Amino acid sequence: MALGTGYEQQGCHLARALEVVGERWTLLILRDCFYGVRRFTDLREHLDISRAVLTDRLDTLVANGVLTREDSDGHPEYLLTETGRALWPTIFSLSKWGERHTSGPHPARLFSHAACDTDIDDVGHCHTCGEVPGPEDLVVRPGPGTNAMRRSDRVARALERPHRMLTPIDTASGPAGG
Amino acid sequence: MALGTGYEQQGCHLARALEVVGERWTLLILRDCFYGVRRFTDLREHLDISRAVLTDRLDTLVANGVLTREDSDGHPEYLLTETGRALWPTIFSLSKWGERHTSGPHPARLFSHAACDTDIDDVGHCHTCGEVPGPEDLVVRPGPGTNAMRRSDRVARALERPHRMLTPIDTASGPAGG
DNA sequence: CAGACTTGGTCTGGTGAACAGACCGGATCG
DNA sequence: CGATCCGGTCTGTTCACCAGACCAAGTCTG
The missing domain is CATH 1.10.10.10 (Winged helix-like DNA-binding domain superfamily/Winged helix DNA-binding domain)
Structure with a gap:
């Protein structure tokens, strides 16, 4: 509590x-x-x-x-x-805030609308489709701030490639170390 | 930390x-x-x-x-x-989530766009103006879920009336008790 | 000026949460 | 049958939160 x-x-x-x-x-x-x-x-x-x-x-x-x-x-x-899933706007906006106001200027992750391959903006809006896609319609990929991450666990490695949100992470592709 | x-x-x-x-x-x-x-x-x-x-x-x-x-x-x-102030979207969305998913169905606070007196929706959008007003452009007032609040401190009493966000709360209007 | 009150704190002892790390039971692998 | 992986539980220590006491500066009263 x-x-x-x-x-x-x-x-x-x-x-x-x-x-x-x-x-x-x-x-x-x-x-x-x-x-x-x-x-x-x-x-x-x-x-x-x-x-x-x-x-x-x-x-x-x-x-x-x-x-x-x-x-x-x-x-x-x-x-x-x-x-x-309804918490996505909160997590997204807080993450964006951290990116803008507490960390470096470079996003660690970029999010694009899977339907049209357009990056969404800071309020989650897709300018091509004119809508705010839900998390299930987004693809996450590493951004220019990714170098701040030096983790080598399986999840971090799987997220080095673009990944459709909410679909299972492939953690069977190798051992944790590397 | x-x-x-x-x-x-x-x-x-x-x-x-x-x-x-x-x-x-x-x-x-x-x-x-x-x-x-x-x-x-x-x-x-x-x-x-x-x-x-x-x-x-x-x-x-x-x-x-x-x-x-x-x-x-x-x-x-x-x-x-x-x-x-950039944290407003986070606070607003988390509050909306709590309202929808963990508490009763009734909002404790309602937010309206000061410029046009329209209530904003769950993502903060003003349908009259077609924009997402910042917190400085919002008025907060008690909603139907307000009865859950039985606080009698000066802030709670001041918020019993509509109040323009970010403008000072008038806490000099009386003693704390009621 | 004395004395009470308000404001915005600090300090202290007790309690509960977080931590690292040991341990454990079931399943699977060889 | 032993080794390893997985998803935990348990334990002792450290740390944060808490209520409440205390305190210094201002300020109102007389």
Whole structure:
């Protein structure tokens, strides 16, 4: 619980939202889910997060209907629900803010509208189609700021190539090291 | 620091953003700043937050260029910078998400475009003007979900009436109690 | 000027969360 | 049958948050 019992007094939807997704690591976990990461070990390796905390966050997200936990091939897979997918504007805008205002000027990731191959702008708008595509219609690829990332885990390696959001990350293409 | 030193390995703008605004209370403080709250005591009363934590969060936000600390009439005032104002889409979308997906169906606050008096939609769009107004062009007023709030502090009372965002909250209109 | 009050903090002791890392049970591989 | 992978749980330490006491500067009252 990010705010203890405070949200009751707040009576505010923002406080309630922060109860669910405002804890440490949670938005980073969800960002990875949008990228297509679905498995415990992939999340753990990519985020370098403690197992206990990852377990707790996933449990919280499942309990709040943001993720589902499904068995696939004997392994659990964590998938975004519709509620979870609705967080994309928040994650996108916060990431853009970080890019603009706290980091270097170069985006680490670029997002393009899969239907027309146009890069979306800072508010997620596709100028070719005149719409704001949902995350399922976006392709993520490395941007000029990517050199800031020196991670060699399987997720980071898979994201070195363009990848359709929400489709599974291919983590079977080789060992973690490299 | 919300993520310790983790953001270095992440090389990700979202992680860097969360370093700045991802700590407990921070987004609620900033929401209040958008509403026009500027003073330490008003923030403390409205959020019911410990003095030490509020001090720490304000210092962090000032140090990261999200707020400025200025003296007005002998008292410090905390004001959003341009960088801070750029967080509005994030706060708005997360609040909308909380409204839709974690709380009741009724918005606690409604936002209208001051120029044309039209309520903005869930993505912040004004259908009359065909644009997405910035926070300085919005008026906030209580919505049908407001009854969930039973706070009687001065900020809550001031927000019982429509209020132009980013203009100072009038907290001198009476004592805190009611 | 004394004394009370407001404002904007700092300091302290207790509690809960996050961390690194050990351990573990089931499945799969060789 | 042992080794490895996967998805966790458990443990001891560190760290952040909390309530609440304390404090200094200003300021209102007389």
